[in-house]
Amino acid sequence: MVKEIITYPRPPSVEYSTDVRIFTDEISSLIDDLKDTINHNSLDALTAFQIGSMYNVIVIKQEDGTFLELINPRMLSTKGRVTTSESTAYFPGITAKVTRHEKISIIYEDRKLQQHSFKAEGAFSILLQRKIDYTFGSSFLNKLSQEEKVIFEQKLEHGSDIAISESCPTTFKRDYILKIINFSMIFMVLLFLSSFFIQRAEEGTSLLNYQLYLSFATLSLSIIYFFYAQYEGRLFTSCTSCQIGNIVGTFVIICIKLTLIMILSYFFMS
Amino acid sequence: MAKLVILGGGVSGHTTATFAAKWLGSEHEVIVVTPNSQWNWIPSNIWVGVGQMKKEEVTFDLAPVYKKAGITFIQAKATEIHPEGSDTIEKAFVTVESTSSGSEGEVTTVEYDYLVNATGPKLNFGATEGLGKGSELGEHTVSVCTAGHAVHANDKLKEAIEKMKSGVRQKILVGTGHGLCTCQGAAFEYIFNVEHELNKAGVRDMADIKWISNESFLGDFGMGGLHMKSMGFAVSSKIFAESLFTERGIPWIVGAHVNKVEEGKVHYELLDGEMGEEEFDFAMLIPPFTGVDLKAIAKDGSDISDTMFAPNKFMKVDAKYGVTDYNQWKASDWPSTYQSSAYKNIFAPGIAFAPPHPISKPMKSPNGTVITPAPPRTGMPAGIIGKAVAHSVCDLITKGEDAELHKISMADMGAACVASTGKGIFDGTAAAMTVYPVIPDFDKYPGTGRDTNHTFGEIGLAGHWIKHILHHMFIYKAKLKPGWTLIPE
Numbered sequence: 191m192v193k194e195i196i197t198y199p200r201p202p203s204v205e206y207s208t209d210v211r212i213f214t215d216e217i218s219s220l221i222d223d224l225k226d227t228i229n230h231n232s233l234d235a236l237t238a239f240q241i242g243s244m245y246n247v248i249v250i251k252q253e254d255g256t257f258l259e260l261i262n263p264r265m266l267s268t269k270g271r272v273t274t275s276e277s278t279a280y281f282p283g284i285t286a287k288v289t290r291h292e293k294i295s296i297i298y299e300d301r302k303l304q305q306h307s308f309k310a311e312g313a314f315s316i317l318l319q320r321k322i323d324y325t326f327g328s329s330f331l332n333k334l335s336q337e338e339k340v341i342f343e344q345k346l347e348h349g350s351d352i353a354i355s356e357s358c359p360t361t362f363k364r365d366y367i368l369k370i371i372n373f374s375m376i377f378m379v380l381l382f383l384s385s386f387f388i389q390r391a392e393e394g395t396s397l398l399n400y401q402l403y404l405s406f407a408t409l410s411l412s413i414i415y416f417f418y419a420q421y422e423g424r425l426f427t428s429c430t431s432c433q434i435g436n437i438v439g440t441f442v443i444i445c446i447k448l449t450l451i452m453i454l455s456y457f458f459m460s
Numbered sequence: 461m462a463k464l465v466i467l468g469g470g471v472s473g474h475t476t477a478t479f480a481a482k483w484l485g486s487e488h489e490v491i492v493v494t495p496n497s498q499w500n501w502i503p504s505n506i507w508v509g510v511g512q513m514k515k516e517e518v519t520f521d522l523a524p525v526y527k528k529a530g531i532t533f534i535q536a537k538a539t540e541i542h543p544e545g546s547d548t549i550e551k552a553f554v555t556v557e558s559t560s561s562g563s564e565g566e567v568t569t570v571e572y573d574y575l576v577n578a579t580g581p582k583l584n585f586g587a588t589e590g591l592g593k594g595s596e597l598g599e600h601t602v603s604v605c606t607a608g609h610a611v612h613a614n615d616k617l618k619e620a621i622e623k624m625k626s627g628v629r630q631k632i633l634v635g636t637g638h639g640l641c642t643c644q645g646a647a648f649e650y651i652f653n654v655e656h657e658l659n660k661a662g663v664r665d666m667a668d669i670k671w672i673s674n675e676s677f678l679g680d681f682g683m684g685g686l687h688m689k690s691m692g693f694a695v696s697s698k699i700f701a702e703s704l705f706t707e708r709g710i711p712w713i714v715g716a717h718v719n720k721v722e723e724g725k726v727h728y729e730l731l732d733g734e735m736g737e738e739e740f741d742f743a744m745l746i747p748p749f750t751g752v753d754l755k756a757i758a759k760d761g762s763d764i765s766d767t768m769f770a771p772n773k774f775m776k777v778d779a780k781y782g783v784t785d786y787n788q789w790k791a792s793d794w795p796s797t798y799q800s801s802a803y804k805n806i807f808a809p810g811i812a813f814a815p816p817h818p819i820s821k822p823m824k825s826p827n828g829t830v831i832t833p834a835p836p837r838t839g840m841p842a843g844i845i846g847k848a849v850a851h852s853v854c855d856l857i858t859k860g861e862d863a864e865l866h867k868i869s870m871a872d873m874g875a876a877c878v879a880s881t882g883k884g885i886f887d888g889t890a891a892a893m894t895v896y897p898v899i900p901d902f903d904k905y906p907g908t909g910r911d912t913n914h915t916f917g918e919i920g921l922a923g924h925w926i927k928h929i930l931h932h933m934f935i936y937k938a939k940l941k942p943g944w945t946l947i948p949e
Contacts, residue, residue: 207696208687208908209821212787244907262821264676266715266730295732297676297715297823303787305823307732326677326685326696332703 192230193223193241195279207239207327209246209262213301224249237324246325263298286342288330290316364419374408378451385459398459405452416441462488462857465572467538469494472810473578475846481529483854495537495559500607504931508610510653512883515607535560543803544759574853577775577808581749590721591637600721601743620742624663630741635672637745639717639831642682647746649879656882671712674831678702682833684820686895687908688917717831733826768802770814776801777808779816791871791901809849810842840875843949871899880927892923
């Protein structure tokens with residue numbers, strides 16, 4: 191029977207994955223289901239865990255169309271390292287760079303639970319390693335380097351490899367404009383506070399003038415920020431929506447702060 | 461007055477002796493015969509092995525503690541059990557050989573009414589060529605099985621670190637030194653502590669660290685692996701362990717039976733029959749365990765060791781022996797009273813009892829070499845069993861020979877394991893795991909044989925603090941300080 195292949199984000203199982211202790215009709219049916227599902231989806235191989243079964247069983251479709259059944263497989267000796275781009279049915283449409291062993295030796299059991307072994311290399315070795323990852327309930331996620339794991343998690347968030355071609359930077363040029371605006375407003379607040387210590391009316395008037403010039407300059411910078419920030423945001427399509435909200439919000443906050451400073455300055459400094 | 465003799469002063473022997481002395485009072489005599497003058501909190505030997513603790517912090521003298529508890533302490537090695545007495549001695553007795561300074565080798569006899577064999581394991585270095593001779597550690601590798609071994613391991617590790625500092629790349633190999641080893645957990649903890657120390661010393665980039673073990677998959681731990689409930693998911697110890705090794709850049713060899721050790725090189729056979737070699741500059745390999753060299757002699761002088769002991773020299777108790785087919789293994793095969801199958805007044809708690817079979821799936825290479833981890837019986841299970849045996853013996857003494865024995869099977873018992881990296885209060889990380897039951901019960905819990913609701917694991921600083929707390933708590937308990945009975949085993 192063709193079974194549904196479980197895909198991310200649904201967990202393959204909230205149950206455990208474990209060895210086959212006794213070969214029963216249930217295991218025989220499971221192997222048949224794996225073969226049917228491989229044929230139906232034109233796959234190279236499937237692990238029982240990928241169709242929601244707890245047992246450590248792998249079925250591989252060989253070049254001649256026959257199936258290799260691996261029960262309770264274990265990877266023993268390894269040689270060489272090779273990094274390739276891999277994909278798996280559990281994470282459809284997403285690839286990851288995984289470092290694997292070039293050559294491996296495998297032990298496994300047959301339907302009579304008799305132990306066998308063989309060696310594999312090249313693409314077959316990588317396929318086997320990817321499938322063995324699923325035994326005991328894992329996936330290649332646990333074989334990724336720290337850096338690749340970060341990239342892969344971003345790919346998972348966007349659901350495709352394409353989204354990752356550009357990443358949303360954590361700092362932008364517009365942040366420098368924002369910094370100047372903030373410094374300018376801090377200076378305006380200091381001017382406002384210093385006006386309370388001035389006795390002569392002329393000096394107070396000139397301070398208010400400086401405050402006015404600064405407010406025009408700050409407002410101009412804010413307008414520049416508003417438009418430039420949107421231009422810069424469009425360069426990174428993967429994070430546009432959250433940026434636009436952020437830019438509008440930042441501009442509104444600047445305007446409110448500036449208005450407050452100027453209202454207070456008008457009434458107290460004059 | 462009944463005489464209870466306990467052979468061994470490790471976790472189970474010490475637990476049995478101290479509880480029995482407390483419950484029996486001065487009306488009966490409790491005697492401990494152990495070759496060691498000191499008690500050792502073995503889990504902390506790992507920290508001694510990387511120089512984070514001194515030997516004195518993980519050991520203490522037994523004599524003053526036993527004096528306080530009213531226990532007679534004999535520093536000697538038991539060599540023979542005479543469960544029926546002899547021509548000259550009517551009562552059952554054990555023959556012991558003194559290891560006490562000044563009277564080494566002196567042979568005496570100690571009579572008993574009840575005997576508890578808690579002799580633990582013999583570190584069988586001699587099982588692997590080049591790993592050592594008999595129970596003596598060889599010259600090529602180090603061990604952390606005793607506090608003395610751990611001090612030696614630290615000395616060698618420091619030498620390797622100095623070489624790395626002077627620009628000489630070092631190969632470090634940690635794991636098991638035979639296909640039938642147990643205690644993979646200790647080696648697991650040690651390899652991560654070594655890695656931590658190398659990072660601290662700033663020489664991690666100068667070391668190639670590798671793991672070698674007899675487990676058929678990483679995370680087997682001699683228990684067929686375990687599944688831990690974490691954040692709503694059941695995670696296999698295989699994934700848990702592989703993630704830890706991958707993150708730290710430590711490759712592994714599994715399914716390996718180390719069959720020969722020579723200077724700077726181990727030879728091994730894999731489960732697929734392939735032979736391999738691995739070079740090293742520093743290697744910590746756990747030896748396999750057997751029972752201690754203890755003979756059983758009948759009244760007529762004939763050797764009845766085969767009746768009392770399994771071929772691996774562990775004592776046969778109330779387990780179901782002889783079930784060879786893995787598919788037929790049952791949780792009920794495991795003993796619950798630890799009473800000798802041959803003599804009702806003899807018990808064997810802790811490592812000293814012969815397990816009916818391994819816990820991990822038995823496997824052998826095409827060459828016929830058995831490569832299967834032996835079942836762990838250390839730590840928490842040893843303490844719990846020791847206390848249950850103390851209960852049974854005390855009841856037999858105080859209520860009579862028909863008293864019901866206390867039962868505690870490893871198939872009904874949980875165990876906790878904390879493998880910690882580093883020793884600092886804020887820079888340590890520990891993998892804390894609990895498993896229930898220790899022996900999988902496939903009838904009760906189809907699939908893994910374990911209750912995943914009571915089997916969980918976490919990695920983090922909290923577990924590391926637990927490791928610290930356990931260290932101080934268990935040494936406090938073992939020293940019989942006020943409130944010691946309130947601290948669980």
